[in-house]
Amino acid sequence: MLKSKIAPDETLAAPALAPELLTQLKRQDMKQAIVERFSAHAEVPAPRTALRPGARSPYWQPADEEC
Secondary structure: OOHHHOOOOHHHOOOOOOHHHHHHHHHHHHHHHHHHHHHHHHOOOOOOOOOOOOOOOOOOOOOOOOO
16 A cells, blocks of 8 residues: 555654643633734724615605504
C-alpha cells in the first residue's frame, strides 16, 4: 500500500494542552469576544425613514384598539 511509505511529520504537531494553557486561551478568547461585541454596537446606523410614494387610500382606517 502507498500509505505504509508515508511517514508523518511530527515537528508540526501542536504542543501538549496543559490546564494553564487552556485557561490562558479561554481568557484571550473571552477578551476578544467582548471587544468584538462592543465594537459592533459602537457603530450606530442612521435611522431609516420610510417615504410613502403617494397618499393613503380614502378607505384606510386605523386598527381597532380591541385587537
